[in-house]
Amino acid sequence: MSISFQVPLASTLTATLALTLLQGCASLKRPDNIEPVAEGRAYQAQYRQPDRKKSRYLESQSMNETPCLPLIGGTVEDSFGKWSGPALSPLFGEKLTRNDLVELVVVGDDTFSGDYVVSREGDLTLPHLPPVKAQGRSVPQIEKSLRKALIASGFYAQPPQLTLRILDFAEVSVGVTGAVFEPHAVRIGAVSGDRADRMRQGAMGASTEARNLSVALRAAGGVRPDADLSAVELHRSGQVYRMDLRGVFEGTDPTDIMLLSGDQIVVKSRQCFQDDLMRPSPISPPGVTLYMSNLTQPASGNAESAIGRSVREVPYGARFLQAVVDTNCVGGIKLTNANRHAILFSRNPVTQVSVVIERNIERLLRRADRDDYDPYVLPGDAIACYDSTVTNIADLGRVTTVVGTAGILLK
Structure with a gap:
């Protein structure tokens, strides 16, 4: 009685599992999205599902530009010198900030000569003198103030010979908000003897x-x-400066101001995707970190595919197909590996709404207008690859064989 019960149970289990796996080979419904992806009104128009018939080509960039807000700074031709805010000239040059280490040499005077650190209040404090403002000021400006202070305090009748030299630049804390990928307060800078050329650091x-x-x-x-980029804001000491960074992005304007502790950077958004900003530059992301998954064919596992445990990095400006190739989803035997599908998981950084895009890799590879439907990958995106129908059936056969063997053993 015990044996007659186990045999039909094993057979039923095998049949049920086989039916379930066969259902898994069927096409699944395309992912639903809140954003109007099909109409090209998501963060990227490239997210659209490829049309079978197409009369126009390479229109994604113009579709992306349609909702763009006007450039705050205007066109490149009329942008310079038209800000309503303060002039930018005070921003240029080397400025001191809190915790900078300086050396003061007053010729023939050991009382005031020595090393000083700019205080938390942004001052230099010398013996017997009132504090001298240093935050946001250049070395020549501070030297001039020191001479005046020494005369005003009665230590000198004529301006003394003195030299101020920066020995070590301190780390600064700067707030960065707006249209950047990771808005937060950042700490940058710091040049110290154990990390820099001591001879260069000690030179005038x-x-x-x-x-x-x-x-x-x-x-x-x-x-x-x-x-x-036409009007990136710098908030400093109650003033708001607007800077045109398009030249920095293009490499035609090397101007790059030095920041101070307490500065706030605000990057406004045009509320649209600009294809021409998806390339390396001094202010672009250094690369794109992606989450990738490709667990079976044509690569049998992530370890042997040289894919990291969780993420992999590709150059900034890389597209979906490039990332799919990078994760070993393309290639191998055509019969078994063609017609694979890949999924792109991304997020609109303006609205924080997620989007999932599914692509048939081979169809996308063979379209002449592939660039219209080949999205750019963004930092934090995830890519997953699904095997072809042939691979699924082969794996189904392997699993059902294992389950069938288990059923026989149950007898």
Whole structure:
């Protein structure tokens, strides 16, 4: 009686599992999205599902530009010198900030000569003198104030000979908000003897690029494709400065201001995807970190495919197909590996609404207008690959064989 019960149970289990696996081979419904992906009104028009018949080609860029807000700074031709805010000239040059280490040499005077650190209040405090403002000021400006202070305090009748030299640049804390991938307060800079060429650091005129605006933007993930680079705002000491960074992005304007502790950077959004910003630049993301999954054919596992445990990095500006190739989803034997599907999981950084895009890889590879439907990958995106029908059936046969063997053993 016990044996007669186990045999039909094993057979039923095998049949049920086989039926379930066969259902799994069937086509699944395409992912639903809140954003109007089909009409090309998602974050990227490239998210659209490819049409079988197409009369126009390469229209995704013009579709992306349609909702763009006007450039705050206007066109490149009319943008310079038209800001309503303060002039930008005070921003240029080397400025001191809190915790910078300086050396003061007053010729023939050991009382005031020595090393000083800019205080939390942004001052230099010398013996017997009132504090001298240093935050946001250049070395020549501070030297001039020191001479005046020494005369005003009665220590000198004539301006003394003195030299101020920066020994070490401190780390600065800067807030970065708006159209960057990781808006937050960043800490940049710091040049110390254990990490820099001591001879260069100790030389007269030594400086640093580590406190520049471009460094802060990259530390905040880089500017997003919807950023308005014509009028990036710098909030400093109650003033708001607007800077046109299009030249920095293009490489035609090397100007890159030095930041101070307490500065706030605001990058406005144009509320649209700008294809021309999807390329490397001094203020773009250094690369794109993707989450990838390709668990079976043509690569039998992530370890042997040299895919990291969770993420992999591709160059900024890479597209979906490039990332799919990078995760070993393409290639191998055509009969078994063609007609695979890949899924792109992304998120609109403006609205924080997620989107899932499914593509038949081979169909996309063979379309002449593939660039219209080949999305750019963004930091934090995820890609998953599904095997072809032939591979699914082969795996189904393997599993049903194992279950059938188990059924026989149950007898």
